Amino acid sequence: PGAFAVNSLHREGRSRSDDEFSISEITAVTDQPGTAALGESSRVAPTVNSQTSAPPPSTSSTVSDEMTTPDVPIVATLVKDIGPPSAIIYEHETVPEAIRTSIWSDRRVRLVIGILIAMVLVAVGAVVGLLVFGDSDDDGEVKGAETIDTRVGQEVVDILMGASFDGGSAMLNVSTPQNLASEWILGDPDAIDYSSTRLIQRYALATLYYSSVVDNDESDFTSQPFLHEKDECLDFGFVQCDNQGNVIAVEHAYTSATRGTLPDEMGLLSDLQVLDLSNNRFRGTLPTTLGLLQELTALRLRYNNFSGTMPSQIGDLLKLKEGLGLEGNDMTGEIPSSLGQLSKLQWMGLQGNNFVGSIPSEIWSMTALRTMYISENQLTGTISTAVEQLSDLREVSFGDNVFVGTLPTQLANLEALVRLQMAGNKLTGTLPVELFEQLSNLQYLDVGRNKFHGSIPTQLSLLTSLSESLRLNNNLFTSTMPTELGRLRRLAVDCDLSNNLLSGSIPTELGWLTKLEQSLSLAGNSLSGTIPSELGALSLLSNLRLESNAGIVGTIPSSLGRIQSLVTLAVYGSSLTGSVPADICFLRDVQLTTLELDCDVLCTCCDEFCF
Numbered sequence: 001p002g003a004f005a006v007n008s009l010h011r012e013g014r015s016r017s018d019d020e021f022s023i024s025e026i027t028a029v030t031d032q033p034g035t036a037a038l039g040e041s042s043r044v045a046p047t048v049n050s051q052t053s054a055p056p057p058s059t060s061s062t063v064s065d066e067m068t069t070p071d072v073p074i075v076a077t078l079v080k081d082i083g084p085p086s087a088i089i090y091e092h093e094t095v096p097e098a099i100r101t102s103i104w105s106d107r108r109v110r111l112v113i114g115i116l117i118a119m120v121l122v123a124v125g126a127v128v129g130l131l132v133f134g135d136s137d138d139d140g141e142v143k144g145a146e147t148i149d150t151r152v153g154q155e156v157v158d159i160l161m162g163a164s165f166d167g168g169s170a171m172l173n174v175s176t177p178q179n180l181a182s183e184w185i186l187g188d189p190d191a192i193d194y195s196s197t198r199l200i201q202r203y204a205l206a207t208l209y210y211s212s213v214v215d216n217d218e219s220d221f222t223s224q225p226f227l228h229e230k231d232e233c234l235d236f237g238f239v240q241c242d243n244q245g246n247v248i249a250v251e252h253a254y255t256s257a258t259r260g261t262l263p264d265e266m267g268l269l270s271d272l273q274v275l276d277l278s279n280n281r282f283r284g285t286l287p288t289t290l291g292l293l294q295e296l297t298a299l300r301l302r303y304n305n306f307s308g309t310m311p312s313q314i315g316d317l318l319k320l321k322e323g324l325g326l327e328g329n330d331m332t333g334e335i336p337s338s339l340g341q342l343s344k345l346q347w348m349g350l351q352g353n354n355f356v357g358s359i360p361s362e363i364w365s366m367t368a369l370r371t372m373y374i375s376e377n378q379l380t381g382t383i384s385t386a387v388e389q390l391s392d393l394r395e396v397s398f399g400d401n402v403f404v405g406t407l408p409t410q411l412a413n414l415e416a417l418v419r420l421q422m423a424g425n426k427l428t429g430t431l432p433v434e435l436f437e438q439l440s441n442l443q444y445l446d447v448g449r450n451k452f453h454g455s456i457p458t459q460l461s462l463l464t465s466l467s468e469s470l471r472l473n474n475n476l477f478t479s480t481m482p483t484e485l486g487r488l489r490r491l492a493v494d495c496d497l498s499n500n501l502l503s504g505s506i507p508t509e510l511g512w513l514t515k516l517e518q519s520l521s522l523a524g525n526s527l528s529g530t531i532p533s534e535l536g537a538l539s540l541l542s543n544l545r546l547e548s549n550a551g552i553v554g555t556i557p558s559s560l561g562r563i564q565s566l567v568t569l570a571v572y573g574s575s576l577t578g579s580v581p582a583d584i585c586f587l588r589d590v591q592l593t594t595l596e597l598d599c600d601v602l603c604t605c606c607d608e609f610c611f
Contacts, residue, residue: 156191156199157182163200165264165289177263181206190230201247204268205232205239208250212260212282246271253278253300262301267292278302278325285309286331291316298322301329302349309333310355315341323347327373330354335374337362344368351375351397358382364389375399375421383422388413399446400424407431407447412438419444423471430454436462446471448496455479456497461487471496473521480504481522486512494519498545505529506546511537519543523570530554531571536562547596548573556601558583570596572610580605 160182161168170178184206185191185199194202233241240249247269252258259281266275267289273296283305290299291313297320306329314324315338324342327349335355339348340362348366351373358381359374369390375397382405383398393414399421406429407422418441427450435442436459443465453476460470461484470491477500485495486509495516502525510520511534520541528551535544536559544566546552552574560569561583569584569592577600585605588595597603599610 153186156186159196159199160185160203163203163268165267177207177210178265180210181265188230198245200268202232204263204265205247205250207263207265211263212258212280240274242271248272248295249274249276251276253280259283259305262287262306264289266290269293271295274298274300274322276300277304280304282306286311286314288313290314293317294319296320300325302326303328303352305329306331310336312336312338315339317342318344320345321368323349325349326353328352332356335360335363335379339363340365342366346392347371349373351377353377355379359384361386366390367392369393370416371395373397375401375424377401379403383408383427385410387411390414391416393417395419397421398425403427405429407435407452409434411435415439415441417442418465419468421446422450423448425450427451428453431457433457433459436460439463441465444468448473448475450475452476453478456482456485456502458482458484461485463488464490466490467492469493469496472500473497474499476501478502481507483507483509486510489513489515491515492517494521496521497525498522499524501525502527503551506532506535506552508532508534511535514538514540516541517565519545521545522549524548527551528553531557531560531576533557533559536560539563540565542566543568545570546574547571550575552576554578556580556584560584561587563587564590566592568592568594568596570594571601572596572598574598576601579603 161171164171164178170176171182173179181203185203191199231245232239232247233245238250238252239247240251242248248271250269250272251274253276258277261284262277262282264287266272266287270292272293275290275293275296276298278300279302281304282301285308286301286306288311290296291311293299294317296317299314299317299320300323302325306326308331310326310331310333314320315336318341320342321344324339324345324347329352331353333355334357335350337360339345340360343366345366346368348369348371353376355374355377357379359379361384364384364386367389370392371394372390373395376399379398379401381403383403385408387393387396387408388410391414394416395418396411396414397419400423403422403425405427407427409432411417411420412432412434415438417439420435420439420442421444423446427447429452431447431452431454436457440462442463445463445466446469448471452472456472456477456479460482463470464487466488467490470485470488471494473496477497479502481497481502481504486507488495489512491513492515495510495513496519498521502522504527506522506527506529511532513520514537516538517540520535520538521543523545524547527546527549530553531546536557538544539562541563542565544560544563545568547570550573552571554576555578556571556576558581560566561581564587566587576598579602580595580597584592584595585603588605595603595606597606597610601610603610
């Protein structure tokens with residue numbers, strides 16, 4: 001380019017001698033836009049001359065800020081114009097012919113090389129632009145960032161990387177959810193108008209989008225207009241915003257199809273109040289960044305495939321009130337004691353995981369709890385007497401763990417309790433009478449599959465609100481069945497006293513339980529006597545199980561034929577005689593599908609199989 005400038009001056013026909021040329025004029029030409037100055041190797045040293053003026057300061061000795069290529073992340077690859085390095089040129093009056101000829105020759109070579117380098121840079125720039133910024137899909141989902149201004153694009157990337165929890169490393173890895181999300185942001189020409197808060201919000205939602213897929217490897221969220229809209233607060237079935245456009249709820253539950261992981265970027269949704277991704281197939285560990293969601297009032301991730309330990313940071317969600325639902329996952333480790341800080345939490349569901357260890361003592365300070373489900377884990381230890389501090393508890397489910405010891409009488413102080421489930425542990429001792437005297441609101445009681453012994457307290461009849469289930473099965477209860485059980489007339493689901501050591505006759509008062517619909521089971525005891533005809537009054541009953549009571553004698557009462565809803569009648573393993581009444585055979589044409597008898601009982605309507 002420098003040689004071209006000299007040659008241009010010759011063609012202008014300016015008068016000068018054969019052996020001298022004005023450097024000031026070269027400088028003037030090369031300083032014009034579109035021209036380049038001489039390279040460092042072609043600088044001309046000034047001739048020492050007393051009449052030569054001092055050299056002026058160079059205007060191009062270093063590359064200017066505008067010409068400096070920034071250190072741009074790969075995700076953006078924001079290519080800027082790279083200006084050629086300018087040489088320091090001192091003005092001098094003349095240039096000897098030899099030097100001028102050398103300059104001319106050297107510049108001509110540089111011209112060719114410069115053109116070749118320029119062509120290569122243009123080609124490389126085009127390829128990089130296509131690879132990094134991509135193109136827009138026909139459906140409007142932008143893959144790259146060619147629509148955004150370079151300078152503004154760099155600002156957007158800086159904002160996103162600054163908000164990232166890993167310094168932007170995941171964003172730089174091609175095809176990661178973070179990388180795809182940032183490219184989508186950069187592909188939006190309106191991104192230059194978004195505030196940093198809005199950019200980060202959209203980036204977090206896009207990362208969730210790209211972190212969740214279904215079997216065809218496309219995000220299940222594609223059924224929603226997400227990533228195709230300019231406003232994430234409009235027409236999004238799973239996103240809700242407040243009046244200021246801040247996302248306050250992400251609810252994408254009960255699809256049973258969405259799988260993937262929960263990204264750290266969920267912690268960027270600082271205004272989020274509700275996060276519900278229940279009944280999907282998310283996997284992996286819960287991000288510790290969930291603890292940053294200080295406005296969260298409900299966290300529901302129920303029935304997924306999350307694994308690993310529960311982050312202690314969940315205890316930092318001090319506004320959590322409506323629910324902490326992690327049940328039905330594969331989580332392990334101990335229940336973090338930090339949950340004791342959740343003083344406003346009313347509903348906690350941790351059942352159906354693999355939690356181990358004892359219940360942290362801090363849990364008993366969660367005095368706002370109304371529902372506490374921790375069943376179906378591997379929890380050990382005893383049930384603390386401090387449970388009485390949770391005075392607002394309505395529902396307690398500690399079943400199917402490995403709890404030992406006795407049932408604390410302090411449970412009787414939970415007068416608001418409507419549901420008590422302690423089944424499937426290794427609890428021993430007798431049932432505290434205080435439970436039945438004070439829990440007047442109890443509707444469901446299940447202490448089955450433990451090692452309780454002694455007689456069934458007659459005070460059980462005081463549970464007049466018991467309207468769902470009474471389950472005392474698979475324990476070591478002895479003595480006779482209290483006739484007072486007949487006073488539980490609101491009992492509507494099931495009454496299960498099976499597999500104990502009960503003796504004596506079947507109380508006729510059980511015929512008063514006329515609201516029972518599902519089951520009455522007295523099987524696997526040592527009962528004796530006849531089957532009361534009064535049981536025929538249980539007209540809504542589906543299953544009557546009296547099997548494996550060798551002491552039951554007599555015949556099957558025909559009154560059982562009045563139970564039109566009966567599906568199963570099991571009386572095998574007894575000492576019954578006679579034949580099956582015709583009224584019961586009539587039920588075979590209705591819905592009595594299972595009739596289990598000893599072979600000693602004659603039956604004209606039974607299958608060939610008998611016991």
